[in-house]
Amino acid sequence: MTPSLDKKAEQHPLFQKVEKVRRRPxxxxxxxxxxxxxxxxxxxxxxxxxxxxxxxxxxxxxxxxxxxxxxxxxxxxxxxxxxxxxxxxxxxxxxxxxxxxxxxxxxxxxxxxxxxxxxxxxxxxxxxxxxxxxxxxxxxxxxxxxxxxxxxxxxxxxxxxxxxxxxxxxxxxxxxxxxxxxRSGINISAQNLQPGDAILVNGYLGDHGTAILIARGELALETTIESDCQPLNDLIDKIIEICPKVRALRDATRGGVATVLNEFAMSSEVGIRLFEPELPLREEVQGVCEILGLDPLYLANEGKLVLVVPKEYAETVLEAMKSHSAGENSHIVGEVIASPPGVVLLQTAFGTERIVDMLVGDQLPRIC
Amino acid sequence: MTPSLDKKAEQHPLFQKVEKVRRRPxxxxxxxxxxxxxxxxxxxxxxxxxxxxxxxxxxxxxxxxxxxxxxxxxxxxxxxxxxxxxxxxxxxxxxxxxxxxxxxxxxxxxxxxxxxxxxxxxxxxxxxxxxxxxxxxxxxxxxxxxxxxxxxxxxxxxxxxxxxxxxxxxxxxxxxxxxxxxRSGINISAQNLQPGDAILVNGYLGDHGTAILIARGELALETTIESDCQPLNDLIDKIIEICPKVRALRDATRGGVATVLNEFAMSSEVGIRLFEPELPLREEVQGVCEILGLDPLYLANEGKLVLVVPKEYAETVLEAMKSHSAGENSHIVGEVIASPPGVVLLQTAFGTERIVDMLVGDQLPRIC
Incomplete structure (x- = not known):
């Protein structure tokens, strides 16, 4: 160390300038x-x-x-x-x-x-x-x-x-x-589904996708629909507390509920049957989908869980979810079936069925 | 479960189509x-x-x-x-x-x-x-x-x-x-510098920044300079093995060695003196800098460490670094001084000193 040089540096006009700039917040x-x-x-x-x-x-x-x-x-x-x-x-x-x-x-x-x-x-x-x-x-x-x-x-x-x-x-x-x-002892995976399990969602589907679509202003539509963007960790804590054996959990973002369920069905090699009348949909979202030819099952959500639990837990879990602010409109929307493996079926109010496949094209780019 | 419906689903023409698409790799x-x-x-x-x-x-x-x-x-x-x-x-x-x-x-x-x-x-x-x-x-x-x-x-x-x-x-x-x-027992931080410590780098400075600049083709310059992009974890393992008391370590990317040293000096409230003749610089990088009026101390690197070790470790660490493929051109380039706090000084071959401040403007956008 050479104190003389340091002293020189402190008196250096550039050092003074540096100090002045640095003292500014x-x-x-x-x-x-x-x-x-x-x-x-x-x-x-x-x-x-x-x-x-x-x-x-x-x-x-x-x-x-x-x-x-x-x-x-x-x-x-x-x-x-x-x-x-x-x-x-x-x-x-x-x-x-x-x-x-x-x-x-x-x-x-x-x-x-x-x-x-x-x-x-x-x-x-x-x-x-x-x-x-x-x-x-x-x-x-x-x-x-x-x-x-x-x-x-x-x-x-x-x-x-x-x-x-x-x-x-x-x-x-x-x-x-x-x-x-x-948490220790928890094993949640898309591979865990078993025939007989119940499928639940925590509220209205497709709000986020619809809100973005309308917000782009390319359509002459006005609605009051808002994105459902919300954190789900507190709701999930509640669910796990009541049902530590929850099989699978996923948030249905890009590709919507249909995509999550197809991934579940393929990973677990089971079938899934959805009950159309049980799907929670806002009238406005349904209206937008009808006008534009969109399927709400593929619309993005940003605060919606798809969860699969053993059948015996379904009602208790549903009640707990409904009592949470992030799950007031929860529904049991379907069941896991043994066959056809890897396929999601939608049963309509009239008892007919159609296949809900993976999305092939692009529904809405830059949705999230 | 209603096997009849499942059976129906398997025979469904859409299901056959789904299966055909899915069987494709x-x-x-x-x-x-x-x-x-x-x-x-x-x-x-x-x-x-x-x-x-x-x-x-x-x-x-x-x-x-x-x-x-x-x-x-x-x-x-x-x-x-x-x-x-x-x-x-x-x-x-x-x-x-x-x-x-x-x-x-x-x-x-x-x-x-x-x-x-x-x-x-x-x-x-x-x-x-x-x-x-x-x-x-x-x-x-x-x-x-x-x-x-x-x-x-x-x-x-x-x-x-x-x-x-x-x-x-x-x-x-x-x-x-x-x-x-x-690793347990390791405490590396920009706040750890003490007067007397030695400052080392593991090789030629400014190669990445120069390579990108030339690659953009906006300058009528041709060089053989390549980016120094490399992983440093193995070299760092060696250094820590020899000197578990390494004070501070940082890779000198955007803003170059000058920026890292300014951050060190400010965080530890010490001064730093660099020895200009010890800075490892390729002739070609020096040439490009002279032509374009750039300072190689601010040029980005993508495989260069700046490290600070207690003085007594400096030579042993230097030897170990030189024997590693990622540190063949390592040098001791400076020392930590008590004052002026928060300031990096560059001592030239002639013994004069100048302040190496934080970069104020933008040198090269999209360098990494």
């Missing part, structure tokens, strides 16, 4: 996102400090290390397995009736953890921002993410920000990954 | 990515099965649950803390000398885990694909990811695919998140 002064916000330098640091760290507000994120870390022994008090998942969110428009891309990015990943029987704990968050995105839009979305994270009882602990030129992305895309701990 | 028949590949239906399932599941080839991913899960007790045999990180990759161009966006997405996240002293274990992978991306391009990138994952000893265990309309993204963006386990 971190604050994004631009009104729109610029390429500099993704450069790794001062502008990015200000964006991270002023928007992400300040809003998400937790001591793990604030350390700004390249990774978050957690004590494994503490995690082990919650269960015996770690769950890990990811989803990217590209929904268009980014604000839509009832929710926005930020809230969706939290609830979607919380739900993907919760359906394994895990307690969701920590999320990562990767932003891809288009140059020119208004800073106020970003602030609003980040605020929604914080509220959603608090609601679901999770923390956003690590993240990343990239900026691409105008026209190289559409406003913003968000990736969240998440970790949680699966 | 999953195969992407399109030559480019379409919106249907992101719809949640059959086309997406084929894309996932034919490209991701087949290439990444591991039993956890193949289950196609909405989340991967791991035994916590097994994780605890590797250390006492879980590390969790994420990065999105938007590099332009997606193929560049020495590497591509896929390999980068694996090594980048592996390195973000490894610099905490963690053994990187499992990665998630979220793709955002632009409609029209050639399927062969996607296959090639996914293959690179698999090779990189094998090299680094990690598994890709969960993922997500979204497709956006042509013009709403630029070819493809990849997010990876990762989990690993930090």
């Amino acid at each position: 971190a604050k994004v002064r631009d009104t729109t996102v610029t390429l500099a916000h993704g450069s790794g330098g001062k502008a990015m640091r200000d964006l991270i400090d002023d928007i992400f760290v300040k809003t998400f507000d937790n001591p793990i994120l604030s350390q700004l290390e390249d990774q978050a870390s957690f004590n494994l022994a503490e995690l082990a008090t919650l269960g015996d397995r770690l769950a890990f998942t990811t989803d990217s969110y590209v929904v268009d428009p980014i604000f839509f009736p009832g929710s926005n891309i930020g809230e969706l990015a939290i609830n979607g990943t919380v739900n993907d953890l919760a359906v394994s029987g895990a307690k969701p704990l920590y999320l990562s968050c990767g932003f891809i921002l288009e140059e020119g995105l208004p800073i106020e839009t970003l602030r609003e979305i980040v605020k929604s993410m914080k509220i959603a994270a608090d609601n679901a009882g999770v923390k956003i602990v690590t993240g990343d920000t990239k900026v691409v030129h105008r026209g190289c992305a559409d406003k913003l895309f968000i990736n969240t990954a998440g970790v949680g701990v699966i | 999953a195969k992407v028949r399109d030559t480019t990515v379409t919106l249907a590949h992101g719809s949640g239906g059959k086309a997406m399932r084929d894309l996932i099965d034919d490209i991701f599941v087949k290439t990444f080839d591991n039993p956890i991913l193949s289950q196609l649950e909405d989340q991967a899960s791991f035994n916590l007790a097994e994780l605890a045999t590797l250390g006492d803390r879980l590390a969790f990180t994420t990065d999105s990759y938007v590099v332009d161009p997606i193929f560049f000398p020495g590497s591509n966006i896929g390999e980068l997405a694996i090594n980048g996240t592996v390195n973000d885990l490894a610099v905490s002293g963690a053994k990187p274990l499992y990665l998630s992978c979220g793709f955002i694909l632009e409609e029209g991306l050639p399927i062969e391009t996607l296959r090639e990138i996914v293959k690179s990811m698999k090779i990189a994952a094998d090299n680094a000893g990690v598994k890709i265990v969960t993922g997500d695919t979204k497709v956006v309309h042509r013009g709403c993204a630029d070819k493809l963006f990849i997010n990876t998140a990762g989990v690993g386990v930090i």
Whole structure:
């Protein structure tokens, strides 16, 4: 060490300038996102400090290390397995009736953890921002993410920000990954279905898909339908408490209930029979589907569970679900049958049946 | 159960058709990515099965649950803390000398885990694909990811695919998140620097940034410089074995060595003095920087560590690094000083000093 040089440095005019800039509190002064916000330098640091760290507000994120870390022994008090998942969110428009891309990015990943029987704990968050995105839009979305994270009882602990030129992305895309701990003794899997099991859903189907479709404004339709975007972990806690033997659980997002049930039927090599009159559908959603020739079974949801339980638990589970705010309109909608394996049948009110296959084409791009 | 109905279903012409389609092995028949590949239906399932599941080839991913899960007790045999990180990759161009966006997405996240002293274990992978991306391009990138994952000893265990309309993204963006386990007793943090500590890097600086700059073809320059994209976990294992007291470790990506050292200096409230003649720089990188007025200290790297160790370990660590393929050109490049706190100084060959501040503007957008 050479104290004389250090002394010299402190008196250096550049050092004075550096100190002056650094003493300023971190604050994004631009009104729109610029390429500099993704450069790794001062502008990015200000964006991270002023928007992400300040809003998400937790001591793990604030350390700004390249990774978050957690004590494994503490995690082990919650269960015996770690769950890990990811989803990217590209929904268009980014604000839509009832929710926005930020809230969706939290609830979607919380739900993907919760359906394994895990307690969701920590999320990562990767932003891809288009140059020119208004800073106020970003602030609003980040605020929604914080509220959603608090609601679901999770923390956003690590993240990343990239900026691409105008026209190289559409406003913003968000990736969240998440970790949680699966309770000991729980075994939830698409492979567990057995003939005789009951199939339940926790409320009206197709709200999210319909809300997005209407929000795009390409159709001359007006409705009051809002996205059902909500966290499902608390409802799932209740269900598991009553029925630790729950066979399979999944949230019916892209591809809707039909896709989840087809995956269940194929994984377990069983058949599934749905009872059409039992499917909870809002009149408005049914109306939109009839006008547009859509099948509500394929419409996306962002707060709807499909669950399979042994038949003897069906009524108790249903009652518990109905008494929870996320499950007031729960229904038993079908049963597992031995044959035909891998096939989902829909039984109409008239007793006729049709096959509900996997979606072949694309119903609605950028739904989540 | 009503076997008669099931029997009827099996004879149903639609069921026969469903069975015929399902018996076909999953195969992407399109030559480019379409919106249907992101719809949640059959086309997406084929894309996932034919490209991701087949290439990444591991039993956890193949289950196609909405989340991967791991035994916590097994994780605890590797250390006492879980590390969790994420990065999105938007590099332009997606193929560049020495590497591509896929390999980068694996090594980048592996390195973000490894610099905490963690053994990187499992990665998630979220793709955002632009409609029209050639399927062969996607296959090639996914293959690179698999090779990189094998090299680094990690598994890709969960993922997500979204497709956006042509013009709403630029070819493809990849997010990876990762989990690993930090060895017991290791405490690596940007807050740990102490005056007297030595600062080392593991080889030539600025190769990645220069390679991308040249690959964009906007400059009439030709060089043989390749990206230094590589996993650093094995090198870090060696370093920690020799020096469990390593203070701080970070890979110098966006913003380069200058940014990492500024973060270290600010977090630990110490000064840092770099010795300019000791900085390992290729002549070609120096040449490009001189022509374009760039400072190589801010250029991105994708396989370069900045590490701080107590002075007494410096020479032993340096020798170990030099004997590793990822550290042949390692150098001791600086020292930690008590004052001025939060400032990085560069001492030239002539003994003069200048301040190396945080980058203010943007040097190179979409570098990673």
